[in-house]
Amino acid sequence: MSVGFTPEMEAWDAIARESRLSKLRKQDDRPLIYVAVTSHGFGHATRSASVVGTLQKLWPALLPIMVTRAPRWLLDSYLDQDFVYRPRSLDVGVVQGDSLFIDRGATLDQLRNIRNQAQSIVKAEVDFIRQMAEKSGRVVLILADLPPLAAALGQATGIPCWAMGNFGWDFIYQDWGKPFEQEIRWIREQFGQCDRLFRLPFHEPMDSFPLITDVGLTGGTPQFSDDELRDRLSIPNRPKERTVLLTFGGLGLDAIPYDRLSYFSDWHFITFDRSAPDLPNLTRIADPVDPSRATRDYRPVDLLPICGKVVSKPGYSTFSEACRLGTPIISIERQGFAEAPVLLEGLRDYAYHQIVDGAEFFEGDWTFLKDDPTPPRLGADQLDKDGNGAIAQAIVNQFRRDSPA
Numbered sequence: 001m002s003v004g005f006t007p008e009m010e011a012w013d014a015i016a017r018e019s020r021l022s023k024l025r026k027q028d029d030r031p032l033i034y035v036a037v038t039s040h041g042f043g044h045a046t047r048s049a050s051v052v053g054t055l056q057k058l059w060p061a062l063l064p065i066m067v068t069r070a071p072r073w074l075l076d077s078y079l080d081q082d083f084v085y086r087p088r089s090l091d092v093g094v095v096q097g098d099s100l101f102i103d104r105g106a107t108l109d110q111l112r113n114i115r116n117q118a119q120s121i122v123k124a125e126v127d128f129i130r131q132m133a134e135k136s137g138r139v140v141l142i143l144a145d146l147p148p149l150a151a152a153l154g155q156a157t158g159i160p161c162w163a164m165g166n167f168g169w170d171f172i173y174q175d176w177g178k179p180f181e182q183e184i185r186w187i188r189e190q191f192g193q194c195d196r197l198f199r200l201p202f203h204e205p206m207d208s209f210p211l212i213t214d215v216g217l218t219g220g221t222p223q224f225s226d227d228e229l230r231d232r233l234s235i236p237n238r239p240k241e242r243t244v245l246l247t248f249g250g251l252g253l254d255a256i257p258y259d260r261l262s263y264f265s266d267w268h269f270i271t272f273d274r275s276a277p278d279l280p281n282l283t284r285i286a287d288p289v290d291p292s293r294a295t296r297d298y299r300p301v302d303l304l305p306i307c308g309k310v311v312s313k314p315g316y317s318t319f320s321e322a323c324r325l326g327t328p329i330i331s332i333e334r335q336g337f338a339e340a341p342v343l344l345e346g347l348r349d350y351a352y353h354q355i356v357d358g359a360e361f362f363e364g365d366w367t368f369l370k371d372d373p374t375p376p377r378l379g380a381d382q383l384d385k386d387g388n389g390a391i392a393q394a395i396v397n398q399f400r401r402d403s404p405a
Contacts, residue, residue, distance in 0.1 A: 015394040030137030031399070032063050032084075034129065034159070036150040038067035040093025041249050043317030044165075046299075047200075047218040048145045049078035051164065055392035056081045059400055067125075078220055078301050080235075084136075086128070089114075090121065090147035094172060103338055104176055111183050112174075114149070122152050129157055140399045146213060148190035155193055162196045164190040164218075165315050167339045175338055198391050201383060202316060204339065204347035215391055216384025219321035223248060229306060233298070235268060235283055241308035242267040244369065247300045249315050258282065260366040267369070270303050307371070314340040317345060324385045328352035330374040332361045350376050350383040 035052055038044045041386040045068055052064045056079070065084040066075050072085050092114055096104040114121070129139050139159055144150030146165040154161030173180040190209040197209035200216055230237060246256070246269055258277050261269055267281060273284035285298050301321045304310060311330045312318045314337065322329050329351050334340040335358075347353045352373040360368060384390075 014159045018098045018332050021097070029133070030063055031059075031061060032065055032132060032137045032139045033143045033395070034065045034125075034139045034153075035067060035070035036090050036142060036144045036153070037066065037070065037149050038091050038093050038145065038169075039089045039401045040091075042074055043249060043314075044068075044071060045070035045074055046078055046144045046317050047320065048143070049075050050218050050220050052083070053081075053220075053386050054388040057338075057394055058392050060118045065132070065139070066223050080364065084132075089167065090125075090149045091117070093169065098119040107173075107293045108179055108183070112179075115183065117184055118149060118152065121149060122156050125153050126156050129153075129159075141395060142397070144194070144329075146185045147281050151193040153193070161193070162198065162199065162395070163191070163209065164198040165206070166200040167342070168204075168206055170206065170208065171204045171206070172338050182298075198387070200316065200320075200387055201350075202319060202343045204342055213394070216387040217320040217324050218387040218391075219317065219324050220299060222302045222325070224298075224302055226306050229302065233270075233283055233285070235254065235270070235306070238266070238268045239308070240306065243307050244274070245271050245300060245303050245307040245310040246312075247310060247318060248273075248313050249318065255362070257362055257366075260364075263365060265275050266368065272300065281344075308371070312368075314343040314347075316343065319343055319351070323351050323380065323383065326352075326380060328354075329358060330354045330368065330373075333357050348376065349376075350379045350380055352376060352380070 002139050033055070035048055049066070052066070053264045055062070056062060060081070063082060063084065065086055067088050067090065069087050069089050075083070075085065077113065079205065092107060092110040095103045095110060097103065098333060108159050124208070128178070132139065139157070140159040142150050144163045145162060146163055147167065147170055150163070151161050168187065168191055170184045170191070171387055173184050191208035192210060194209055196211045197206060197258045198215045199206055199212050206212065213263070214263055229235065244267065256273065256276070258279065261281055264282060268283070269281060270283045270285065272285050274284065276282060276284045300318065304322060304327045307327060310318065310322050310327045313332050314334045319329060329347060330348060331344065333355060344355060352375060354371060354373050356367055356368050362384050
């Protein structure tokens, strides 16, 4: 799908002419990749960082610029080589109080604000890329997950813009009524200017993108042995089927009924919720509170190998990392999120799973934990699990040949 040349695109073209980036490119510059990541939640940041980490192993000279408001410690937990951290918001995503509840009014206000400031935001990023070209190296690619303005930045700089994702924000907003219609059209215009999309599993059609390549699951790799993890965290050596990870993404979940854990005294639970109570059968792993700490030592993916089940909400990154490792998933239904039915259908097709409604989770006695998971309709082995490698290799194949490093 393509779109016409709009006044906004003329503005990007003017910015590009002014920037004169090509005059700043030197043959001996270090290659850079500008990674524009939505600041919504943690999932987009972790899957982007997983791809970038794989890319750095294939192309050690490449220096990533991670552009996101996601915390640096989160990126550090997935990236063990150098990168530039640029804390900027290039989109809104969805304004939420927690992982299950949306504030549509605040989302619309912030989305309109981003659109109204689009030219100044793009101009600032063009200036930043110019400065990097003068002192560090040449940006060879913009990789977006999935701020619409990344495409405008590509247009303004003449740098290719590739995207990765399983849904676009236009898809999320499309059932939210007339107030969002103009913003949806604007987002689709931006997506239509991307040069390529790597479409991840559990996806909506994403047909605003002109060139689509389907790839496999993305995510991190556990970094500890089971025994080392239990020893480090003093986790009792319970049978795997009675060890459960509770994780609800970077936004968390209000009012988790932790009192239900008292019904499972011979089970053990693990959570990343720093507000969770002290319970004898619960291990709490908190995000770093001290800003001087560069990283959190443990990630949800590190805990999955010792867990027989993960309880979560519908979210790509948790689903993807669990599917990559074969961990059964118990998911709460998520109302008002357009991607939730798509994700749950993917779960039904490719993962051992259970799907529980909100009343069962918040008000029930959690007997669902004792139920056997439902087998996948198509089979867990029918899903490609190396999206990291496919995206990273495509970038190397296309851009390393044109780079001196």
